[in-house]
Amino acid sequence: VSTSTPYWSRQTHNPFDSLRVAITGGTSGLGLALVHELLNRTAQVAFVARTRDNVERLIRELPEAHGIVGDVSVKEDAHPIAMQVLGALGGLDVLINNASDLGPTPLALLADTECEDVERALATNLLGPFRLTKALLGSLAASARERGGALVVNISSDAAINAYSRWGAYGASKAALLHLSRIWDEELATARVRVLSFDPGDMDTPLHAAAVPDADPSMLKRPATAARELARVIADVLPQRGPDPKTKFRAASQ
Amino acid sequence: MRAASLPVQRAADAKLLVVNRRGDLEHQLRSEFASLLHPGDLVIANNAATLPASLFGTHIPSGRSVEVRLAGRDSLSDTRHFSVVVFGEGDFRMRTEDRPKPPQLSPGDKLALGPLRGTVMRVLSHPRLISLQFEGSPRAIWEGLARHGRPIQYAHIAVPLAVWDTWTSIAGPPVAFEPPSAGFVLDWAMLASMAERNTRFETITHAAGISSTGDPELDALLPLDEPYWISHSAALAIKQTRERCGRIIAVGTTVVRALEHAAAVFDGFVPAGERLATQKIGASTRLRVVDGIVSGTHEPGTSHYELLRAFVDDEKLRLIDRELDAHQYRTHEFGDSVFVEKGDHQTRPRAGNRAPHETADFSNSRRFTCMS
Numbered sequence A: 001v002s003t004s005t006p007y008w009s010r011q012t013h014n015p016f017d018s019l020r021v022a023i024t025g026g027t028s029g030l031g032l033a034l035v036h037e038l039l040n041r042t043a044q045v046a047f048v049a050r051t052r053d054n055v056e057r058l059i060r061e062l063p064e065a066h067g068i069v070g071d072v073s074v075k076e077d078a079h080p081i082a083m084q085v086l087g088a089l090g091g092l093d094v095l096i097n098n099a100s101d102l103g104p105t106p107l108a109l110l111a112d113t114e115c116e117d118v119e120r121a122l123a124t125n126l127l128g129p130f131r132l133t134k135a136l137l138g139s140l141a142a143s144a145r146e147r148g149g150a151l152v153v154n155i156s157s158d159a160a161i162n163a164y165s166r167w168g169a170y171g172a173s174k175a176a177l178l179h180l181s182r183i184w185d186e187e188l189a190t191a192r193v194r195v196l197s198f199d200p201g202d203m204d205t206p207l208h209a210a211a212v213p214d215a216d217p218s219m220l221k222r223p224a225t226a227a228r229e230l231a232r233v234i235a236d237v238l239p240q241r242g243p244d245p246k247t248k249f250r251a252a253s254q
Numbered sequence B: 001m002r003a004a005s006l007p008v009q010r011a012a013d014a015k016l017l018v019v020n021r022r023g024d025l026e027h028q029l030r031s032e033f034a035s036l037l038h039p040g041d042l043v044i045a046n047n048a049a050t051l052p053a054s055l056f057g058t059h060i061p062s063g064r065s066v067e068v069r070l071a072g073r074d075s076l077s078d079t080r081h082f083s084v085v086v087f088g089e090g091d092f093r094m095r096t097e098d099r100p101k102p103p104q105l106s107p108g109d110k111l112a113l114g115p116l117r118g119t120v121m122r123v124l125s126h127p128r129l130i131s132l133q134f135e136g137s138p139r140a141i142w143e144g145l146a147r148h149g150r151p152i153q154y155a156h157i158a159v160p161l162a163v164w165d166t167w168t169s170i171a172g173p174p175v176a177f178e179p180p181s182a183g184f185v186l187d188w189a190m191l192a193s194m195a196e197r198n199t200r201f202e203t204i205t206h207a208a209g210i211s212s213t214g215d216p217e218l219d220a221l222l223p224l225d226e227p228y229w230i231s232h233s234a235a236l237a238i239k240q241t242r243e244r245c246g247r248i249i250a251v252g253t254t255v256v257r258a259l260e261h262a263a264a265v266f267d268g269f270v271p272a273g274e275r276l277a278t279q280k281i282g283a284s285t286r287l288r289v290v291d292g293i294v295s296g297t298h299e300p301g302t303s304h305y306e307l308l309r310a311f312v313d314d315e316k317l318r319l320i321d322r323e324l325d326a327h328q329y330r331t332h333e334f335g336d337s338v339f340v341e342k343g344d345h346q347t348r349p350r351a352g353n354r355a356p357h358e359t360a361d362f363s364n365s366r367r368f369t370c371m372s
Helices: A009-011 A029-042 A050-063 A075-089 A115-147 A168-187 A206-211 A223-237 A245-251 B030-036 B137-147 B179-185 B188-196 B232-243 B253-265 B303-308 B314-326 B356-361
Strands: A021-022 A046-048 A067-069 A092-096 A150-155 A192-197 B015-019 B025-029 B044-048 B053-060 B064-072 B081-087 B108-114 B118-128 B127-136 B174-176 B200-206 B226-230 B248-251 B273-277 B292-296 B339-341
Touching: A009 A168, A009 B174, A021 A029, A021 A075, A029 A067, A029 A223, A046 A050, A046 A075, A050 A067, A067 A075, A067 B137, A075 A115, A075 A206, A092 A115, A115 A150, A115 A168, A115 A192, A115 B200, A150 A168, A150 A223, A168 A192, A168 B030, A192 A223, A192 B174, A245 B064, B015 B030, B015 B314, B025 B030, B025 B314, B030 B188, B030 B339, B044 B179, B044 B232, B044 B253, B053 B303, B064 B108, B118 B137, B179 B248, B179 B292, B188 B200, B200 B232, B200 B253, B226 B253, B248 B253, B253 B273, B253 B292, B253 B303
Parallel strands: A021 A046, A021 A092, A046 A067, A092 A150, A150 A192, B015 B339, B044 B200, B044 B248, B248 B292
Antiparallel strands: B015 B025, B053 B064, B053 B108, B064 B081, B081 B127, B108 B118, B118 B127, B200 B226, B226 B273, B292 B339
């Protein structure tokens, strides 16, 4: 093992140091909180959002973050987004599929929901994460071989499990995403790529405000709190990663 | 052979001609490739994703339309400097041989390529092969390439290729200019099947350059220099596989070029890291690392074909050609494949994957030979 890495520093190794993370829906709500949280933990962060002005504004505020304009619900955007993520970070260890579509607003009974609203929710909440994960899977698997593990986090909701009236488009798409995550996690076990669902709870975000306009924000979880909780989950799931591939290689080759 | 004209990466009936080290020929379904592997073998593929390397725009001094094809680079991380081939008006539906010549290109000429702006830095070894420098931040260049670039198209493919047609199942860093198409053989079920038989799988990243331009003078310069990255896990797997006398099987010519370049520089050792492959591989190349190659089928005269001469002698290669023709194998990127083991006569005692400092007193007593 490299003599330049003293015992104590290996003990206090920060799992986020040089971790390459991509976050969709990164300019508001939980996504924005995750960008802040992971940058604070010294990860390398690329974020994706649809609106160029919002992306540019966040880059000015956080010049160390890599901003990418793209819409995960659009098939033709998946590879351009993936290319820019990999161009910015040089590889990828963690993908957080956070961008979500609520379906019709105000929320509607399924029988009153337009097909187009369901299609849009599925495109953003199910097909988008599927396509982007697929486009980035080669990089995640390469990271897993090199560093011991990689991770996809799909942001979920209790609406994925419980049948809430008026949450049909959102709930059905999130239920499908939850099941997709479970199957993919099973299939990628040998590749050491984990696919997890994370339910952040009811947060004070633009999405929640659109769904429940009269909710009292003070009763809702702050996105920063949920971001901290997710960071802890990421640190727990990636414990077996080598601190640095170079160190790992030297150790293994002796 | 006939050209594969549809962009289907894994046609259900894709064929694989297997040539073992004794020179025996056998036809297999390509989807059964994993069943030809042994426990302890190591399969290495190139995980470069393919950039949309064809950029249409204008040569500002002449006002004429041009197509610029990114063709090569010296480093995997430099996003500003590329070697490019410039074509005149027209598109892929016209055979590249028939395309009008581009305007005369001189250092300092500006090119407007959609949102991208570039400057001709130097004219390289051919009037249409230039060194181009993009303006702007890496972020703007990546966005410009991702949004404005189109995959390099082929006249023999009936429909325009989309980006996803050009990415292998395992595609990672977007640094190749044309698909490392031997990797089309792979899917995730095949990787799982390899894992079940204790065959290891690793990737390296090799910036596969342009494979053909339609111009014989230009094509004679190919392959251009190509940067590659060997991961620590791949380097370690190579070392362990050689110690245990497993076979090292390269998926694609780019993997052979990268591994053999490293081995030539480091006297048989393949260390992790980024380097620039500059050599051509042919009949006179002594392969030091790779025991077998999975490749598309290629026509005599191409650099891919030339590379196979390092694996088998010319007589055997002619026999392979006749067999491919007789059984109607499809050629080009989306065609059928061959799996060729290095011939017995080409095999030499192998050195372990030793660290460079150990090679100083490299004596026969420290070598070991893998007996079959």
